[in-house]
Amino acid sequence: MDPKDTYRSVQDCYAGVASKIDDSREQGDYERKVAKAFGYDLEDLRSIPESANLGVSCGNPLAMANIREGEVVIDLGSGGGIDVLLAAKKVGAEGKAIGVDMTKDMLELARRNARKAGVLNASFVEAFITSIPLPSSTADCITSNCVVNLVPEVEKILVFQEMFRLLKPGGRVAISDILAKRELPMDIKKDLSLYVGCIAGASQVCDYERYLKEAGFQDLLILDTHGDLNIYKEICKRQEVNGLAPTGSCCDPIESSTSASRIEESPDVDFNFWTGSFKIFAIKPDVHG
Template identity: 80%
Template sequence: MNSKDTYRCVQERYAGVARQTDGPHKLGDHERKVASAFGYDLEDLLSIPENANLGVSCGNPLAMANIGVGEVVIDLGSGGGIDVLLAAKKVGMEGKAIGIDMTKDMLDLARQNAENAGASNASFIEAFITSIPLPSSTADCIISNCVVNLVPEVEKTLVFQEMFRLLKPGGRVAISDILAKRELPIEIKKDLSLYVGCIAGASQVADYERYLKEAGFQDAVILDTNADLNIYKELWKNEKANGPGPSSSCCDSMNNSTSGEINNLPDVDFNIWTGEWIYK
């Protein structure tokens, strides 16, 4: 599948997640459970609109970003706005929190959440994170949460180049993502539902180190948090029992016609092959 088709599938998957906030599959306990498992404080989650937390995080980049008042923070793949809104609180009215996302439904949801939260220092831009329409040296800090793995492998270097370009001198990056512990089996790599679910597109640690170095970053620290990624199984089990949920898209039908693995998703032990890593 080429990059264009990959992006289309990712957009459809996450557009479905955004639309569910008004649909029959209401957000709630599962989303809070996922966010708590990956390092968010309940107090922080309760301080922003509930629909900002869509249960698709794999970490909490803000926990290591050391964001200060007056800074400019850019979130790559901002989704419903959870990290942008929390960052907006940290930078105060003297600073800015900017979310970048390629999915219109997500942007609509995030902007509504920002309005509901009264976060006038938060804004959102429609763009691919490989090419962001902002001037160089804009950000003090760049964050991202479980998004870089969704970029096609041939374009991942562009993401890190954009990070480096957008950072002010002395700026920093704080990113949570899923990385492969070893070479993924071909049946996982070809499973489109696992790709849009952030597993099949995971790169290995050595690849990330190379991306960072080639982009110009020095002294990057990449750490395995040892988080349990099997928490995502609950979501797929609920979908199987209650009907199509946020991962429902054209990719599901394409996947069924190719590998047929989607019905076996709950039997995959994600922790054997992948882990949640943070790098800064």
Template identity: 70%
Template sequence: MNAEDTYRSVQQRYASVATQANSNDQRDYERKVATAFGYDPEDLLSLPENANLGVSCGNPLATASISPGETVVDLGSGGGIDVLLAAKKVGPEGKAIGVDMTKDMLELARRNAKNAGASNTSFIEAFITSIPLPSSTVDCIISNCVINLVPDAEKHLVFQEIFRLLKPGGRVAISDILAKQELPLEIRQDLSLYVGCIAGASQVYDYEKYLKEAGFQDVLIINTNSDLNLYKEMSLNEDADKAPSKSSCCSTATTESKGTKGLPDVDFNHWTGELRHNPT
């Protein structure tokens, strides 16, 4: 699958996530996912109900050390959960900017920002490999379970953009899924697992290479040992009419693509891990 087809598949998947109506069961699922990956339940309750879509694999804000007055950019901002939480931290003198390539996600995020009264936020339609913002203007860049969705041939461009945008001394806090070892061919070729954040996971050493080649030093990659089977188990344990078909970031239980038969039995934790990256 070429890069254009990959982007199209990712956009279609997450457009459906953005536009599908939430049920009470769906919102319960989304809160469970977010809290399992480190979000404060009180923070989640303070957000518009559609800001948290249950597609996180960590909480980059927990290590971003954001201060009032700063400019923060979120790569792959989705429904706006991290942008809205960052907006509270930077305050009225700061800015929180979301970047996403999916129009439906951007529309949802802008509605959420309006409903939250977050006037210090903005959202940009762009690929995270080429962001229309001036160089050296951002204090902190965050991202949550998105870089793995970028085609392999273009992943290095993401880190070049991050380095370009950051001010001297700027910070990066990324939660993403990386491969602990080479993924089996049946996983790497499964489209549903690609759009579900598994099949596109880079090897740890590749991630380190991308960061260092972009110009980062003192790269720190932390394995949080999060349970990535969480998505799969929630999908399989829910009743059929309550299954979280919209938001299962790493779930195969509700996909329709060929080649997924039997894959719910795969232990994702054996192959991949949620890692946080804090290069400085």
């Protein structure tokens, strides 16, 4: 797929998710189940607007980020703002949390959620995560949740280079992402619904490690959390049986000229065989250390 077409498809998909949020009568049930399955605390989720959690997480990067008061945190692919708002609470009034997203509808949703939550130290930037209009050495920590896999393979190294540029010396990245455990077959790689659903664009573990090292990171940690990725399909099916329509999910039917079949229409694809939910941690070397 051409990178421009890939970005357009991803934007169309997630713009559709964001635009449907306010119209959902059952908003929150599916999203809470996914977030809880991938490590979010229910009390934390209750502390932010429900529409900040879109149910597209594959982990909880904040759980390993060791965020402290007064720090600056940048979240790549911030979506509805779940990790930005939670990080804003952790850094306190003297810190900042900055979300970066390429989709206008998501940015509007995130800003509404920040206003609803009364969070004053959060802001959002419209940009591709391969090129972010922020000064170098801005952040103490960079987080991302199930987003880097959506970047076309030929441009993935640019994401890690941007992370490295934006971090202060000694800064750290804490990422949750879907990585491939083995080479994905071509029929999966070319399935657009599996791409926007965070499966088909997954890098292999060895490639992710190479990207981080080539960008300059040290002290890498890449661990399989053994989270059940089939939960997306299972919850979608249960919701449909009960007559509910999950709104902010990878399985949501998006009315778009570029969107393909829904993710649950691939029942023979065992996501856990091909891919896994991984947590990734790395440090930018301290110039003094």
